[in-house]
Amino acid sequence: MYQIRTYNSIAIEGLEQFSRDKYEVASELPQPDGILVRSANLLDLVFPQQLTAVARAGAGVNNVPVERCTQQGIVVFNTPGANANAVKELVMAGLLLASRGIYTGLQFTAGLTEIDPKSLSTVLEREKKNFKGQELMGKTLGVVGLGAIGSNVANMALNMGMKVIGFDPALSVEAAWRLPSQVQKAENLQQLLGRSDYITLHVPAIPATKNLVNQDTLASFKTGARLLNFSREAIVNTDDVLTALDQGKLTSYVTDFPAPSLMGRQDVIAMPHLGASTREAESNCAIMAAQQLVDFIEHGNIRNSVNFPACELERTTGYRICFANQNVPKVLSHVLNLLADQNINVVEMLNKSKDDIAYNILDVESAPSPVLLDAIAHTEHVFHMRSL
Numbered sequence: 479m480y481q482i483r484t485y486n487s488i489a490i491e492g493l494e495q496f497s498r499d500k501y502e503v504a505s506e507l508p509q510p511d512g513i514l515v516r517s518a519n520l521l522d523l524v525f526p527q528q529l530t531a532v533a534r535a536g537a538g539v540n541n542v543p544v545e546r547c548t549q550q551g552i553v554v555f556n557t558p559g560a561n562a563n564a565v566k567e568l569v570m571a572g573l574l575l576a577s578r579g580i581y582t583g584l585q586f587t588a589g590l591t592e593i594d595p596k597s598l599s600t601v602l603e604r605e606k607k608n609f610k611g612q613e614l615m616g617k618t619l620g621v622v623g624l625g626a627i628g629s630n631v632a633n634m635a636l637n638m639g640m641k642v643i644g645f646d647p648a649l650s651v652e653a654a655w656r657l658p659s660q661v662q663k664a665e666n667l668q669q670l671l672g673r674s675d676y677i678t679l680h681v682p683a684i685p686a687t688k689n690l691v692n693q694d695t696l697a698s699f700k701t702g703a704r705l706l707n708f709s710r711e712a713i714v715n716t717d718d719v720l721t722a723l724d725q726g727k728l729t730s731y732v733t734d735f736p737a738p739s740l741m742g743r744q745d746v747i748a749m750p751h752l753g754a755s756t757r758e759a760e761s762n763c764a765i766m767a768a769q770q771l772v773d774f775i776e777h778g779n780i781r782n783s784v785n786f787p788a789c790e791l792e793r794t795t796g797y798r799i800c801f802a803n804q805n806v807p808k809v810l811s812h813v814l815n816l817l818a819d820q821n822i823n824v825v826e827m828l829n830k831s832k833d834d835i836a837y838n839i840l841d842v843e844s845a846p847s848p849v850l851l852d853a854i855a856h857t858e859h860v861f862h863m864r865s866l
């Protein structure tokens with residue numbers, strides 16, 4: 479039996495991907511083969527010896543120690559795009575909340591519980607001037623990060639009659655194809671910031687994006703701009719945003735990742751990390767993460783890993799050897815020689831690399847002996863090996 483340890487509540491549709499005759503799935507398992515996680519912080523977790531994979535049911539992997547996983551031969555998966563629509567829809571709500579007096583207006587009407595019913599309509603009509611807003615149509619939205627979410631947001635904004643300008647220095651070819659041609663491409667971040675009435679952030683939390691919005695970049699914002707952060711808290715310097723709000727440089731800040739100092743302000747719309755909290759997104763992410771785990775644990779196939787190369791081979795024989803090694807010459811040829819020395823024929827093989835890591839799947843005609851497997855596992859530069 480394989481063991482899968484869950485670190486958050488995972489949608490049932492995902493858990494159903496693990497057949498009961500092969501898997502034990504629970505939140506308390508000491509020696510898991512795989513981990514399934516959403517936002518739980520694994521940064522300080524000591525990984526058990528036999529752990530081979532961590533699957534993040536979601537996009538951001540800043541809660542997983544990816545580099546340490548790589549060093550230990552642990553494959554980290556995420557689920558690109560699986561919750562993008564859910565986030566896009568909440569960004570749409572965020573744009574409206576930043577534009578109209580919805581939030582303050584709701585607070586006002588909710589406070590009218592004691593009012594004389596006969597005067598209600600008079601009071602509402604008299605006070606509504608306090609909650610006047612502006613329309614989105616014709617305004618410019620700056621989208622920072624044009625991946626799965628950013629490109630969806632760009633599309634949605636165009637459909638709402640906004641102009642859209644985008645910035646993404648590492649846009650993938652796939653994401654570029656998804657992007658509507660009407661999205662203007664900013665040459666740099668400053669150009670985007672200077673032209674946008676609304677700015678929405680859709681970048682990963684990585685060292686390069688830490689404090690992306692800070693005192694200096696805020697200086698490039700249009701006076702009165704509105705900022706939306708559905709990415710991560712670390713991307714924005716909260717103190718600098720508070721100063722910009724106090725000085726009127728920013729009109730409002732909508733965030734799914736509020737810091738304590740933002741609470742209770744009328745110009746901050748703070749949400750409790752709700753971006754991916756829809757039935758559909760939770761189900762999509764859980765199914766995708768679970769299927770990727772199963773395919774890796776049972777067949778060694780790698781799809782949507784953030785630290786290992788994509789490597790998928792349909793099974794051609796009953797004996798499969800998978801191994802990972804530092805991406806240096808002669809490792810694969812050495813392993814092939816070991817197999818040849820034992821008269822083991824390779825029927826199909828795939829070798830892929832990503833940065834410093836190479837990963838190999840070898841389908842062989844006959845069963846490799848434990849001694850041979852041991853020799854492969856101890857080949858110089860090989861740091862992970864499984865016989866499946």
Ligand SMILES: NC(=O)c1ccc[n+]([C@@H]2O[C@H](COP(=O)([O-])OP(=O)(O)OC[C@H]3O[C@@H](n4cnc5c(N)ncnc54)[C@H](O)[C@@H]3O)[C@@H](O)[C@H]2O)c1
Pocket residue numbers: 536537538539558559561562565622623624625626627628645646647648649650653680681682683686687708709710734751752753754755
């Ligand atoms: N609020 C939520 O619940 C929620 C849900 C999903 C994702 N997220 C966050 O949103 C982030 C983006 O998600 P995604 O699915 O669009 O990921 P993605 O990988 O598809 O897109 C991220 C894009 O950001 C770009 N990028 C990286 N650094 C950049 C920089 N300095 N400037 C501009 N662009 C840059 C990348 O090239 C990529 O195209 C995630 O990493 C996660 O932190 C939040």
Ligand SMILES: O=C(O)CC[C@@H](O)C(=O)O
Pocket residue numbers: 516517535536537538539561751753754755
């Ligand atoms: O699991 C969640 O609720 C949030 C996931 C989200 O932050 C992500 O990065 O995909």
